[in-house]
Amino acid sequence: MSGLPPTFVQQCPVLDEKWAFPVGSNKPWTIVFCILFTWRYLRQVVHLFAFWAYRPSEPLANPTITSADVTVIIPTIDPHNSHFQAGLVSACRNRPRRVVIVTAGELLRLETVHVIDKMRPGMPQ
Numbered sequence: 001m002s003g004l005p006p007t008f009v010q011q012c013p014v015l016d017e018k019w020a021f022p023v024g025s026n027k028p029w030t031i032v033f034c035i036l037f038t039w040r041y042l043r044q045v046v047h048l049f050a051f052w053a054y055r056p057s058e059p060l061a062n063p064t065i066t067s068a069d070v071t072v073i074i075p076t077i078d079p080h081n082s083h084f085q086a087g088l089v090s091a092c093r094n095r096p097r098r099v100v101i102v103t104a105g106e107l108l109r110l111e112t113v114h115v116i117d118k119m120r121p122g123m124p125q
Contacts, residue, residue, distance in 0.1 A: 070096040077104055079112040085119060092123050 072091040076084045091099055101116070103109045 067094045068097050070094075071098045071100060072096045073100045073102060075102045076112060077108065079103075079108075079115040085115070088116070088119070089123060 074084070074087060074091065078084060088099070088101070101112055103112050
């Protein structure tokens with residue numbers, strides 16, 4: 001320590017024995033930082049444990065809600081998009097009570113009806 005200038009030694013934070021935090025004007029912020037740091041990683045450990053311990057429940061043998069109780073709403077502004085068509089086919093395979101397709105405007109509605117009419121022969125009934 002004798003090789004260091006005396007001003008450096010005076011400016012170095014000293015550990016407070018009571019809290020083991022650096023003493024100085026930033027002590028409250030150091031405490032806040034340590035609390036938030038601990039909270040963040042404690043929460044991470046709890047979430048990891050919950051992720052590893054999670055087991056999904058088994059489906060009921062006789063479910064009270066079936067796909068016939070579901071209405072599927074599909075919004076679209078591009079009925080020619082392959083994602084729209086794949087989503088529509090996937091929804092129809094599950095045989096919901098109703099499929100509602102929402103568009104913006106009369107021209108887009110007519111275009112969507114035209115695309116669905118082309119798809120209708122390959123759709124599940």
